[in-house]
Amino acid sequence: MTFRTYPEFSTHYPLLLTTIMKRPVRMYPDQIGVVYRNPASGAYFRFTWMQWYRRVAQLANGLRGELEVHAGKPGAPGDRIATMALNTHRHLELYYGVTGIGATLHPINVRLSPQHIVYTIRHARDRILFVDDTLMPLLEGIYDQVKDVVELVVYMSDKPGLPQTRIPNIIEYETLIARQAEAIEWPALHEDVNATLCYTTGTTGQPKGATFTHRQLYLLTIHIMAQLAIGNTPDHDIADGLGVRLGEGAVPLLNTPMFHIHGWGQPFVAVYSAQKIVLHGTFTVQGFCELVEREKVTSVGIVATIAAMLLEYPDLKQYDLSSLVRVSVGGGALPLGLKRKLEALIPTFRMSSGYGMTETAPTIVGSFIKKTMVHLDREETDAVLVKSGLPILGVEVEVVDDEGRPVPQDDHTVGEIVVRAPWATEQYFGNPEKSAELWQDGWLHTGDIAKVDAEGYITIADRMKDVIRSGAEMVPTVLLENLIAMADFVHEATVVGVPDPVWGEKPMALVSVRTGFEATEESVIDFLKVHGVETGKITRWMLPKLVAITRDIPKTSVGKYNKKQIRDDLDRFLAIAKDVSHRHG
Amino acid sequence: MTFRTYPEFSTHYPLLLTTIMKRPVRMYPDQIGVVYRNPASGAYFRFTWMQWYRRVAQLANGLRGELEVHAGKPGAPGDRIATMALNTHRHLELYYGVTGIGATLHPINVRLSPQHIVYTIRHARDRILFVDDTLMPLLEGIYDQVKDVVELVVYMSDKPGLPQTRIPNIIEYETLIARQAEAIEWPALHEDVNATLCYTTGTTGQPKGATFTHRQLYLLTIHIMAQLAIGNTPDHDIADGLGVRLGEGAVPLLNTPMFHIHGWGQPFVAVYSAQKIVLHGTFTVQGFCELVEREKVTSVGIVATIAAMLLEYPDLKQYDLSSLVRVSVGGGALPLGLKRKLEALIPTFRMSSGYGMTETAPTIVGSFIKKTMVHLDREETDAVLVKSGLPILGVEVEVVDDEGRPVPQDDHTVGEIVVRAPWATEQYFGNPEKSAELWQDGWLHTGDIAKVDAEGYITIADRMKDVIRSGAEMVPTVLLENLIAMADFVHEATVVGVPDPVWGEKPMALVSVRTGFEATEESVIDFLKVHGVETGKITRWMLPKLVAITRDIPKTSVGKYNKKQIRDDLDRFLAIAKDVSHRHG
Structure with a gap:
């Protein structure tokens, strides 16, 4: 250089991403910095930091x-x-x-x-x-x-x-x-x-296109790193030999797609930390296990769906995954049962939760235990680590009522999450109207609903309006509803998410049939395949897994579908819904 | 709040010190956050974070x-x-x-x-x-x-x-x-x-009054914290049970006076980290030991002089200092001999060096081992940790010759340290002339002389004004001082140049002998010949021509050897110095 x-x-003196890029090159020019495994061929590509940096410079x-x-x-x-x-x-x-x-x-x-x-x-x-x-x-x-x-x-x-x-x-x-x-x-x-x-x-x-400056991404990075420094280790983890600081020797597998909001910050944090970065193209359970074993991966961010896939993988025990000690779960809630099952299967695993959104770059909330909790037993710390968590360094988070006042910290009353942070997007690209909706009174309004406990831990109670989180993806319900409503035979249609052990949530459609028409649950799927999937408006995995034909769709006083009531009466609707996933193929 | x-x-969104202050209050309102022991009366004062915050608000x-x-x-x-x-x-x-x-x-x-x-x-x-x-x-x-x-x-x-x-x-x-x-x-x-x-x-x-903005001090703080997250732990420390991350549970004793350049950043870092802060008024060896034992202090920053005082303290073994695992030495070089002697006395101690100055707020360089060095044995990592170190995150440091070109990384050629960092002072208060001297070509010129090794580690060789010009050569006095301090019998040692009609200047060493040891002026030269000349660390012509054994070595207000005062009182020291050049052969 x-x-x-x-x-x-x-x-x-500016805060720039080039500062992040240069550090590993200066520190470890001749060490392997980037490892890529082609998921189709299984071929490996390895680059020293200097080799990688020269390619960046050439680009x-x-x-x-x-x-x-x-x-x-x-x-x-x-x-x-x-x-x-x-x-x-x-x-x-x-x-x-x-x-x-x-x-x-x-x-x-x-x-x-x-x-x-x-x-x-x-x-x-x-x-x-x-x-x-x-x-x-x-x-x-x-x-x-x-x-x-x-x-x-x-x-x-x-x-x-x-x-x-x-x-x-x-x-x-x-x-x-x-x-x-x-x-x-x-x-x-x-x-x-x-x-x-x-x-x-x-x-x-x-x-909507959230924009981020160099300064914002630099500050995101340095704050995530600093947060790691003040993490507290439970006594039971120290007893299990898991309290040792990883430092630059950590080996992160960049599992989150880089096209998902900065891959949750890892492409910046791992480079600045001069850690060996492992890339897998895209997730396959076999490729994941092979890379963890071969490259001695220590840290990964996943969605709950992937955890569920690991749990189901029959060959899991054939791999040595013992290097993997930090598993962060984002993109949705971390079910306690899933955490326990997977940690029982792989004793070195330690899973924790978090919360963020595209507009927040995304990292703003993470589940970590307070220093006053290090003596708690494993069951007690598990109960803390599956909550969405606490604001990380530099972030202000409040859960507020309609008047903008913080809700009581009773782990029950819900409110909207509002945020300020040095890396929250300031505006949507070319969209002043939506930017003005996003920022009100100096707070970024997330549209997410949460509750807060006495210790300040936030737990997401409901999704942005009614979005369905299926795996790493969001199912845009309004789009689905609008598509279904286009069918001749449809009178009304709404789509809600119902809990699913594998996907987190799966879409269920409630459809009322127009008088004089006849339709089955399968007809809904068939219509969506022709007019949604084949036209490119939706993808196959967005198709509802359950469909209920009913004349009884709850509405609010202003005539909107009352999804809260549907969720409250879920058992009633599940009893009449038919599983139509066989029809997807 | x-x-x-x-x-x-x-x-x-601004980077402000109020963000730092609010965090522990939000996280741990009812936990003890600040402990002060009056050094005269021995009385203790304890404040929860909320109590302390209310006092700040009232102020x-x-x-x-x-x-x-x-x-x-x-x-x-x-x-x-x-x-x-x-x-x-x-x-x-x-x-x-x-x-x-x-x-x-x-x-x-x-x-x-x-x-x-x-x-x-x-x-x-x-x-x-x-x-x-x-x-x-x-x-x-x-x-x-x-x-x-x-x-x-x-x-x-x-x-x-x-x-x-x-x-x-x-x-x-x-x-x-x-x-x-x-x-x-x-x-x-x-x-x-x-x-x-x-x-x-x-x-x-x-x-000269160096000025710092909120942004600069916030960035100083968050970078110091992030640097801790990527620190690497030697295998031998993990084997000794010293690799565990301290997190918010660390208990820093703010030993460095807060009137010394932000107390080396600790008043910001410790508050943002929500760690219990221990304050001692001013250093006394007895008060220090009592506080470490009672409050279970884990971390402290000291100058080498204080390490030397601990080494000499006869009652040291009466205290349980085993909680203290992180000892950073600044304000001057960390002599390897001093590090070894003190770590032998207190087995949990781990001392490391660093470098900074008022104008850099001060933290910019710290000695930490690279991830490629974790397998080194203790003697080898010690040799790394007594170097001034590597630039911390976010800092650019170069050691340059008179033309501003980086010197070769041969651990031998010296040059001036120049710096850029988001928290380097931009100007002296009301002093545009000195500000212009400080910043040249976009680099802050420190006036400090250093060498760089093949791994990039910087070692301070001298202040530009303290370096001894002997004949055509420069004698780096700090190098000599560190070598002398390795002798068992040495308590403290400093080297200054005195006028010489032949060489221009010749080195004079002032040495104080450790209690319970005996040594002569000749012993100093004999030690340097065996451990310096014969090992290739110095050449014969660098050997001091004069040595004075004395308990009266002048120090500055920050505990550094006061070479200006030694030069001002030169006659006094020349009167007790012995010409030892006959011993060189």
Whole structure:
């Protein structure tokens, strides 16, 4: 790295993602920093920090020079660069190469419906789109709808050569970077330059693009790290030999997709911590177990669904997973039964919960025990660790009533979670109306409902309005309802989530049939397959698992579907619902 | 704490010291947060976090209301409030009460010469001065020279009532705060408002006042904490049961005076970490040992001189000091010999080094082992931990030659340390000339000389002004001092240059012998020949030409060897020094 002077740094030292990127290169240039296992072929790719850094520099040089990507200024984002990519070393390179030159990274959530993907690309006006080989079919399916916006597609693959494609403006990633210089002088950016653009899944209406600056992401990172330093270890964990600080020697597996709100911060935290980063492309239970065993993975963030899949995996005992001691569960609640079952199966596992959302970057609440609780026994600390948790360092969280007053800490009264944090998004990209709805009276309104106990621990009581969390994904109920209502035979339709041991929640549709028509539960699914899945409006996994044909759908006084009452009377509806998952295929 | 809306926070969320202060109050309102032991009476004072916070709020209300203290704006500091105080709960209250309302805290270094203290008060134009009872004689001695600047003196004591004094405008701290409201709405400050003003000890010329904003001190704090999270633990420490993370359960003794450059950051780090804070007023070896034993202190920062005092303390073995596992040594080099001797005496001790200066707030470099070194044996990790260390997170450090180019990492070539960090002072208060000298080409020039090894570890070789120029060569005095300190018989040792008609300067060593040991001037040279020359650590021409055995080595106010005073009183030391050049051969 060159010795460069920045006279302006004496008075305005900026908080930048390049600072994060440079640290492991300086500390451990010749140590393996990034390991990627191709989930299809099982092939491994290993990079020292210096090798990885040179690739980032080449990427940045290519973007800035050959591809003429422009940097932003405070209040004026640079060019938007999109990714349709899994968790690979290339995606990690894009995280730093794109932002390091002052452009905006837009990691596309490839699990959105194709229509929503099109919407986000057009809304962001993504100039260049980087795509994984495995995601080419998805891109080709929507290409006609974005080709007037996207000037260039960059194809990323472990195999050389371009595929047969009807996309005309396409080049290879490896070829692009191979012809660039390895040396680079990173620009002296302002810390308020936009770095990322992350769209919400858009449960109601269109996706909204939360924006994050370098300063915000740097502060997110350093606060997550500092929070780890003040974590308290229960006496029973120390007795079990699990109290030792991991330090830079931790080996995180970046399991959360990098297209899900910064992969829960890990692409920043792990790099700044100079830890060996393990990438698996996408989750498969076998690939996960192999990587943990081979690379001695110590830490991972997962959704409850993955924990359930591990529990069900028949070959689990064939792997040595004993290196894995920190398992954070996000994206939904951590069921106590699941935590206990999995920790019984793998004695070194320690699972804890957390809470965050796209707009909060996402990390703001984590379940950790107070120092006054270290003497509690395992059953008691488990009961604490399955709560959503406490605000992490630097975050203000309140649970408030309709008047904005904090609810009593009685572990019963619910209110809305409101948040302030140095890394909460300040605004949605090009959407002043929704930004104004998000921020009211200086608080970011999450739309999530929670209760608070006497010790201040927050527990999510209900989802944003009525969204269904199925696995890592949100099922946008209004979209489903609107689709079902389009069927001739449908009078009214509503969709709610019902608890499911594997997925957390699964969608149940209540449908009343128009007089004079006849329809079965299967008819609803058949209609959704034709008019939803095949048209790209929804994906197959969004299909309701249960359907009840009924004339008795509860309503509120203003005529809206009363989902709270449905949930309150759930047994009654479950008794008449029919399992239609066999019809999905 | 009240639920207050700050509409402006949605777009300009500030980094403020009030965020640090509020955390332990929210987390542990009813736990003991601050313990103070009066060093004269031995009496203990204990405060829960809520009690302490209410006192801070009362202080702030008194300052803002009754005393009409004005807040600052970016670029325009608020009123300066001075302290002449030891490490008490009241001083910690002033750290947050003064800064929380936007005023500037000026902690006066009471170990400066009275002339320099007068200079700093007049230069800062301190409106109000808070003084400890024990420091009243010092204040009274200079009062006539500052009375036109200082409008009010606030007297702080554990005993009620004002003393007999000729100072007319004086009120009691406890009376002032007792009549204030306990509730407060902290102002929504800009993060670039000045928070502290810390004068250098001014070994040459007048003291210079380094300024620090809320943002800078917040970033200092969060980076120190994050650095702790990624610390690596040697295998031999884990085997010794010393690898467990301390978390919020750590109990820091704030040993470094709070009037010394933010007490090395501990008044911020310990509060934000919600750890129980132990205050001793001022260091006495007996008070130190009593507090460690009674309060189960885990962590402390000390200067090498204090380590030497512990080593000499005859009653040391009467105390249980086994809770103390983290000992950071700053304010000068950590001699390997001293580390080994003290760790042999107290088996749980683990001492490490560091480097910083007033202008860097001060923490920027710390000695910690790399993750690639955890398997090293104790002797090998000791050799790493006595180096000044590596830059901590967020800090850029280079050691450069006269042209500003990094010196080779050969652990031999010396250069000047230059620094950039988000918390390095941007300017001296009211001193644009010295500010311009400090910052050149975007780097803060420390005036310290160091070498760098192949792994990037920096070792301080000398102050630029203390280095001995002997013939064409430079003799790094700190290197010699550390070598001499390794001898069993050595208690303390320092080396200065004295004029020489042939060589320009020649090295003279002042050595104090450990109680119970006997040694001559020749023993020092013999030791250096065996452990320095023969091991290749120094060359023969670096050997001191003169050695004086003496118990009277001058120290500065911060416990460093006072080389300026040695040079000023040179004749006295030359009179007792013995020419040992005959022993070199």
